[in-house]
Amino acid sequence: MKRTLLILPFLCATLVMYAQTNMPDLQTADNAFFDPTHIDKQEKESYHFAVNYRLEIGYVQNNQRTPNLSFPNMFLHGVRVGGTFDFILPAHFSLQTGLLFNVAYGTNEQHSRSMDAASSMEEYQQHRVLEWTAIVPIHCYYTIPLWKQLNLFFFTGLDMSIGLIEHDFIHNNLSPRVQEEWIEKNGYHLDEYDRYTANELHRFNAQWVLGGGFEWDKYRLQAGYDFGLNNLVKSPILSEQKMNEWSWFVAFAIRL
Secondary structure, three states: HHHHHHHHHHHHHHHHHHHHHHHHOOOOOOOHEEEEEEEEEEEEHHHHOEEEEEEEEEEEEHHHHHHHHOOEEEEEEEEEEEEEEEEEOOEEEEEEEEEEEEEEEEEEOOOOOOOOOOOOOOOEEEEEEEEEEEEEEEEEEEEEEEOOOOOOEEEEEEEEEEHHHHHHHOOOOOOHHHHHHOOOOOOOOOOOOEEEOOOOOOOEEEEEEEEEEEEEOOEEEEEEEEEOOOOOEOOOOOOOOOOOOEEOOOOOEEEE
């Protein structure tokens, strides 16, 4: 009995020393089970602020939408080129801005019977419009990794457009009566002119954009749709006259 009592303290001391040298440290960063903030710490440590610079080129289609026939609806087709830069944020988010330029061209025929209901003559003005626009994008991106270097992304935000030139080349197929009684009387143009310098349209156009695309390594293919938010008609000839410009685009971008 005395021998047993002498052995018990020795065994207890041995077990304590073994536990201290072999049991895992619950406070170490390698044991995520016992540290609920381990994953958050990893994400914070792996995030590094960066700026990515890109060159972009693509196709754009602008749609001038109006409920009034004095400004007929028109589709303009063109190219979009420029440069952007992305601010990389945590949790797969990023912010993009930059400077882009649109050059688009479209044609339409404005028939006189929309101006004068009593006219039964097939007379019209042909409008050939060349539009130059500068765009400052303010986009928020969210990226989803798919496989290796392949990513899926979505974006939304604003495209702040500033009209530089909107030149209207006019071809007239109108009788003198229509010209005198409607066109000239109401202040419409018979010759080519710039709609901005003529104070016909506002230069600024705010557009809300939605889009997405795929990214592989440093290459991006994306598409988006711009919803025009403000009326562009500056000095309406008719009280109900207004116009919005919506657009959609497909673009290819490369990271420098």
